[in-house]
Amino acid sequence: MREWWRDAVIYQIYPRSFQDDNGDGIGDLPGITRRLDHVASLGVDAIWLSPFFTSPDKDMGYDVSDYTGVNPLFGTVEDFDALTARAHDLGLKVIIDQVLSHSSDQHPWFEESRQDKTNRKADWYVWADPKKDGSPPNNWPSVFGGSAWMFDPRRRQYFMHNFLTSQPDLNFHNPEVVDALLEAMDFWLKRGVDGFRLDTVNFYVHDKQLRNNPASKYKEFPGNPYGAQRHIHSKTQPENIEVLKRLRTLLDKYDDRMMIGEVGEDGLRQIEIMGEYTSGQDKLHMAYSFAMLSHEHTPKHFRDCIEGFMRDAPDGWPCWSFSNHDVQRHVTRWAPAPEWEEAVARQSINMLVSFPGTLGIYQGEELGQTETDIEFHELQDLGNIDFWPDNKGRDGCRTPMVWDESKPNAGFSTGEPWLPVKAPQAAHAVAGQEGKNDSVLATYRAALAFRKSRPELSLGETTFPKVRNPLLAVCRTHDGVSLTGVFNLSDKAQSVRVNSDATLAGAAHAQLAKGRLKLPPFGYAYVETRGDQSPVG
Template identity: 55%
Template sequence: MEQKTEWWRGATIYQIYPRSFMDSNGDGIGDIPGITSRLETIADLGVDAIWLSPIFTSPMADMGYDVADYRDIDPTFGTLADFDAMVAKAHSLGLKVLIDQVISHSSNQHPFFIESKSSRDNPKADWYVWADPRPDGSAPNNWQAIFGGIAWEWEPRRKQYYFHNFLKEQPDLNFHNPEVQDYVLDVLRFWLDRGVDGFRLDTVNFYFHDRMLRDDAADFRPEARDAWKPYDMQYHLFSKNQPENLVFLQKMRAVLDEYDDRTLVGEVGESHHATQMMGEYTSENRLHMAYSFEMLKFDFTAEHFRKQIEEFFATAPDGWPCWAFSNHDVVRQVTRWMPHAKDQDSIAKLAGALLLSLQGSICLYQGEEAGQTETELSYDELTDPQGIMFWPEDKGRDGCRTPMVWDGNAPNGGFTSGTPWLPVKEPQLARSMESQRTDNSVRALYQQMLKLRSGEQAMLTGDTQFSELPEPLLAFTRGGEIYCAFNLSDTPQQFAAPECTALVSQDVQQAGSTLKLGPNGFFIGRI
């Protein structure tokens, strides 16, 4: 048996949104053979692993986050044979493979739910969260659904409501049922036996609900009172975040520990005490890493970034975070942070250098290495149920999910020979992968940072010590060996710094113990 390693600690994981990465058959939707054809490009970037958003059989009510068969590939994306070939190719290139597991809920087209809703006494009757109505016929409690409306849907055959944290097409599994737990653990073994190196667990704090179905409390924060989404007006004390979650995470970890060199990274979706919860979820043989939303927001201050790092490691000195600036659910980082930018390339490079300097593991979202921007879509172009429900206050997630642009001069950016499922527009065509071949490109900066990160143990696992500097300056050392300083503004900044040998920088003047960083300038050096 091979010796177990912690390859994931400090690793950089490249997130692929399969529908939008590369289409191999001209149907306008990205697929697994398309991913396989581009793996060399990903490996050349210098990352350690890829993570695929859901590729399982699904009616696509929520673009694959509604799973109808946990052990097969949706025909849109290919076959199990295609998947096996992709894993083999990735491994041959030195890339680990992580896949999404969406197990807090299934599709309402899953055979288990179809059986469960048919009666109150069938073998799957207790596999989902069912509850009787109140005496007046209304829903069992006040729990809200993330995509709008009450989180309960009436089923006349059972004369009961079922619970759904998301769409009504995504009924929540009942993890209080030991059979459900055993089934989920067997699903993990199925994919581990096929060679995957780990899982990104969607909504990992949503698995268990309060057995007593107690009402969630009102959230009295000012931002909650101004929310356009009723879900954000509640403090979710009972609909998620239950203590039983921690016990089940230990069971999942035990399954991973049956195999060599595998990892669990869990998405902690929470607006209260999220950093502390990340720590709790990565301690005591639970998750290897917790994936954070805290840096996926519009906040762009030194205080904000420093707070996330310090709070996490203060709460869980033995835990491990996984940081990201962008993913398939949020506005792309260049667009979010343009108010602080000199120009698009400057903020794109600054964001890449900062992210790849942080203590923890890292997730890069496809296209960020080209400095890609959010796509502006009209209402009639949307596919995302969130955008369709809350337009125009929330335009949904389609803007960050538009196809990868491989060649700005090719039809549809080289993504497909057909009609793409979401449009490829001119601002995105201007930031193609083909345009990133120059030495001063955004991608070249990412390659430089990834090479530095992988070659310096201090950058992978070294502790962080922050410098006391005023906004908009963020500076810290990693492992006492590498000094990192960032100007989070579009105006020059000058300050005292340790004398260092420059390793990677942008718009910097160094004179002894004085650094002058230009707009969005940064400096990374060896002390």
């Protein structure tokens, strides 16, 4: 029997920004529960909840201080149970984040570990002695700037942190650490979660010898020094595979559960790691990377990502998405000017459904939501504050979901929202798009319904017919039918020759006449023929 997650569309919810039901300006679990009907109406199959666990929120919940507790800002464990029950009633699977590579420095484990070198958890985090001159053990940098090492005067040692200094890295060379994390994951499995999204999954294990990373090849020194190294020792270690196998063993004790891992790596190397981590039946069920979350919006890039994965992991499984809570919204990234934003939004979902694998959608994406311009005094995400204004941080994609433009804060909250709801974003509200067949929201629903109705898009073999730039063609062939999506990734009209027996399938923003498919700027279409050959090219 085919697993549910292979054909799933996963809708990411950022709890802090989805719906506030108690008026404190911060989204909560009851608010999410109330809005699940909207999510189900899109035709998605699952929700992914970003962290809602107990946390001091130095990194908006990605610094966990209790892996089995719920942050009171979001509600209670009982609220989570109610959310899960409602989601299941609506036919939605529930996936929750697991931030295992590091904890908060306020986690009891770390508070004990830092006391001395002989306590029961002394080796639960990555500790190392200073060099003779007092400097850090090696040259590893933090993703958020500065050294990845912070000196602790109590132990007179440095502890490692790949991110904020308040996010010490757990020591995965210690099997007791993995045991404790498995126990926490089991807590949520017993509460009925259907899967886990594993944050920074290739960061778990570090080089035990703490060898220096070599310099990367760059023409210009990067804006963040983290990009100046090849991180061959600080992450993506061979021992990581054994950790993933232990996690998979736990998941396999339950029916129909899955794990999806976030791979953070440079360039197309991340596609290779996705393949390594999903090959076989004993590691991750699937993986995703930042490969399609970049500014690169070319046919070659999308083709390279998909073909690279198919080549490196013929028995693995990918998940593709264009936006999430860590990157600028793709409509803003890819539209060459504001007047093209809606066209890019429509094309993007129609292109995404042509890709083989599981798909991810980030909240608000179905509205054609754009990046919010956050001013310095409005910043909440402090991880990238040292790089302002070249890097304005992640707040711009995390602003509240907009439900009704006529209501205060577009219906998100009756209180002052934690991030502002500005007019350009409120204009995309759900209420203003409902019932309009020409809305971006309607386009998303139609595209997802089209994907479900066409076995070629879930079961079909994938090839890329040769078409000239800036066109991308994705052919999916199954049971004697070829369905090819054609996408014009530019703001200039394009055309391509098609077979005389080709017909349009589904909604199209293009015209087919006399053997030519004419696509307007950011146009798209699906063309169908009988047989194994693509009708395009």
